[in-house]
Amino acid sequence: MHRHVAIVTDSTAYLPPTALREHRITSVPLTVVLGNEALEEGTEISARSLAEALRKHRAVTTSRPSPETFAAAYREVAAAGADGIVSLHLSAEFSGTYDAAVLAAQDAPVPVRVVDTGMVAMALGFCALAAAQTAAAGGSLDEAVAAAEKRAEGTSAFFYVDTLDYLRRGGRIGAAQALLGSALAVKPLLELADGRIGMLEKVRTATKAIARLEELAVARAGESAVDIAVHHLAAPDRADHLADRLRERVPGLADLHVSEVGAVIGAHTGPGLLGAVVSPR
Structure with missing residues (x-):
């Protein structure tokens, strides 16, 4: 079934891969910088490796995805048939991820609503699931955004x-x-x-x-x-x-x-x- 509204989030939602596939949610990875090495969260560095590095007092920093990374994700879901995108992200107080998404949304091929959920981890993940379920039921861009915002308010x-x-x-x-x-x-x-x-x-x-x-x-x-x-x-x-x-x-x-x-x-x-x-x- 064609879905008109696509959902994009970031890797800090920590949604299981099965949930991402089932609900057709696109996850854009943040980056962990370990020493001089930049690694994508979820694919290039594991939680176990990170914990070991912290115990050894290695220098660890994090960075947002680039606007171009978001732009590529938006182009991909638009090419797959979406005519609108809800892009839901961790609190802007923690990261520049929201700002990068806003920049990318300006030149996206379809309308993109970027939402600072004020959440992180599965507090963000539950917002993405709520938006995806609304979209799957035929909800509009505004309805999917409203579902995510309502979930954030109660979480x-x-x-x-x-x-x-x-x-x-x-x-x-x-x-x-x-x-x-x-x-x-x-x-x-x-x-x-x-x-x-x-x-x-x-x-x-x-x-x-x-x-x-x-x-x-x-x-x-x-x-x-x-x-x-x-x-x-x-x-x-x-x-x-x-x-x-x-x-x-x-x-x-x-x-x-x-x-x-x-x-x-x-x-x-x-x-x-x-x-x-x-x-x-």
Whole structure:
């Protein structure tokens, strides 16, 4: 069936390859710079390689896709039959990805609506899925955008990290907050709000912090129909345990995704990350 509206996102949505294929979503990769080597996220550097590099204190930075990379993606989906594109991306507070997409959209062969979702990881992925499902049902460009924006408004993302140092190095959290956390030896719980990562709570131990993360996710889910994603970096046992607990405790659970974040987000959080994304349907 011909789809008039195509969905484009970026690699920080961390959508499984099966979901990208099933919903015909195009993912544009960000780049991880490891030493002097630039590698595409998802194809040229794995989360495991990234975690090992961070543990060895190797220099790791990230960069946005170029406008031409987006332009090529837009040309490809237009050539495949799309007469409109919704391009959904991670928070502009984290990356210049949104700006690159906006530049590319100016010369695209079909209309492109570029959306700064204010989200990242599966908080962004759920927005892309909502837009794709609307488009597959015959929705217009405006309707697909509205579906993504509605999903973003309702979605919450909570994160535990072993240390704030990686976020401080990348400029994603204030140095004062990071130093305070280190000085008090607390374990931070973070929240994605207004496109930024902010401190939510400080907890004394990792065990208590992860238990609190579970409570936050359960409370946010309530009893309505929700999709949940559990993310981690080099902490699969933590992720599996949290996922099992949420399956037991969330009565309205529809889909639950468990996945390791990719190198771009991992570079800013460090190994040990555990996250819960709660997205009401």
